[in-house]
Amino acid sequence: MALQYLDFEKPIIELEQKIEELKTFNLGGFTDVEDEINNLEAKKEKLIKDIFKNINSWQITQLSRHPLRPYAMDYIETAAENFIELHGDRRFMDDKAVVGGFCFMNNERVLIIGHQKGRNTKDKMCRNFGMPHPEGYRKAQRLFKLADRYRIPIVTLIDTPGAYPGLGAEERGQSEAIAETIYELLNVNVPVISVIIGEGGSGGALAFGTGNRVLMMEYSVYSVISPEGCASILYKDTSKTEEAANSLKLTAKDLLNESKVIDGIIAEPLGGAHRDPKLAAENLKKAVLENIAELKKYKGEDLRNQRIEKFSKF
Amino acid sequence: MLLFKSKNGKKEQSKPGKVSEGLWIKCPSCSEIIYKKELERNLEVCPKCNYHFRIEAEKRIKMIFDDGSFKELFNDIKPQDLLNFVDTKKYKERLKEDAEKTGLSDAVISGVGKILGIAAAVSVFDFNFMGGSMGRVAGEKIARTFRYAIENKLPVIIFTSSGGARMQEGIYSLMQMSKTVALVSEFNRTGMPYISVLTDPTTGGVSASFATIGDVIIAEPKALIGFAGPRVIEKTIHQSLPEGFQRSEYLLEHGMIDMIVERKNLREVLKKMLTLLINE
Secondary structure, three states: OOOOOOHHHHHHHHHHHHHHHHHHHOOOOOHHHHHHHHHHHHHHHHHHHHHHHOOOHHHHHHHHOOOOOOOHHHHHHHHOEEEEEOOOOOOOOOOOOEEEEEEEEOOEEEEEEEEOOOOOHHHHHHOHHHOOOHHHHHHHHHHHHHHHHHOOOEEEEEEEOOOOOOHHHHHOOHHHHHHHHHHHHHHOOOOEEEEEEEEEEHHHHHOOOOOOEEEEEOOOEEEOOOHHHHHHHHHOOHHHHHHHHHHHOOEHHHHHHHOOOOOEEEOOOOOOHHHOHHHHHHHHHHHHHHHHHHHOOOOHHHHHHHHHHHHHOO | OOOOOOOOOOOHHHOOOOOOOOOEEEOOOOOOEEEHHHHHHOOOEOOOOOOEOOOOHHHHHHHHOOOOOOEEEOOOOOOOOOOOOEOOOEHHHHHHHHHHHHOOOOOEEEEEEEEOOEEEEEEEEOOOOHHHOEOHHHHHHHHHHHHHHHHHOOOEEEEEEEOOEOHHHHHHHHHHHHHHHHHHHHHHHHOOOEEEEEEEEEOHHHHOOHHHHOOEEEEOOOOEEOOOOHHHHHHHHOOOOOOOOOEHHHHHHOOOOOEEOOHHHHHHHHHHHHHHHOOO
């Protein structure tokens, strides 16, 4: 089985194991052991804080792909009520790398569209590792139009290594599907909030990324190419991945403060979203609802024009 | 992402049509040795196998527009190295080298001109400048081409030849995709036509943005057109690709483009198309 933690998380995991052991041992509730546990818990918190204080771009990239990181459906489960998933592009198939459906967030009706990755091997295959075919994008377009017609705000959850580079995908117009999705999402007359929850991989991510507000979870990334791809193509040296990650300026901080491509960062729980998925989802929900409330002040046509203007500037 | 490198490609198909020094040139498609003057007279198309060589933006403009009618626009936009990007070379150096090599400041020439008497705003990619990759300059020039056309009530024609987004500009390059699409969407409100002409090669961030949402999409024969490059696909699916995969003819068959037009007929077809679509 693949490791469920990253290299730099190892000291944390070891400490956690020690705490677990003590807890098992201490079913009798001895106070001195209890003290030791509390002591270690405090140590753990400090350790995590120390590790995360100096975290680099490559480590953040790894976190964005963490095997335990919450995926779109995990966020939907916590942040949304009465989610009803809708399927299919009405042309060829239902792409399981993209999920979409209507739901409530508090009392707000929302359309959520997201890339969906799989947790175990079978699930990963089924979701195609979160890499959509054209049909995923066309399903999204179909649902964008419905939301537009019903005046329902759109929330996109971005988490993909990229659109799938395969034979069938090319045959059925992967390029056109992405271009048309960008076009449709830019042109709806409802609020659009895009949130990068994990990997924001190139055009496949951008297709869902043209919101009135673009937000990133603290340890997500957004880039024109993966650090690995960049290292192999530009540096011609696959060992330069870390350097490439740094050069690409792909972290939420880089994108908010330097290139100003995004509008806000959603804080993650200490140690990353996977350490407390519920809290991560609550934070996301809060940010999304605040932004929707602000955007609802505008007329539909104004929202569309704001989006066009915003993305014309880069 | 940029899927094709402008030089040192291993496969023959990744560096076709590079007109080298000397009087003769070998056709990358049929290996025929062609006299360069003859190739030029034939619009850079192999007289034996009809292979369409990649051509410089300047040559394209000369071929398409009525003599003396083309006026270059937005020439003052120059590339910047906002990320201070260094790979095996500094991005600044790459820009300088390719500027010297091509005489261009970036991969796109924009302007306005007449095709058999019909005025159009136009942008033309030049593959020789960093593989025709789209960074902020290319994206901005495309955007301004559409804006200029909106303000002056003109149709738009864009000739693409690009490996995709320019990696050295990172996220800024990615944002050129949404920018160009935003401008297409604004332009579509004018009722003027936008014709996209795909030439060899058109892939990645260029094919996945403005290039594939033209009102009419024309391709030159045998041009490589796709989202991912063939090498990336082969590596992903672990099987070799069918003959003619991602070529214009394949795209036409699969309903992705409207027509394939040979270079020698391009002016005539563009003129006819524009005449039919423009409501005077």
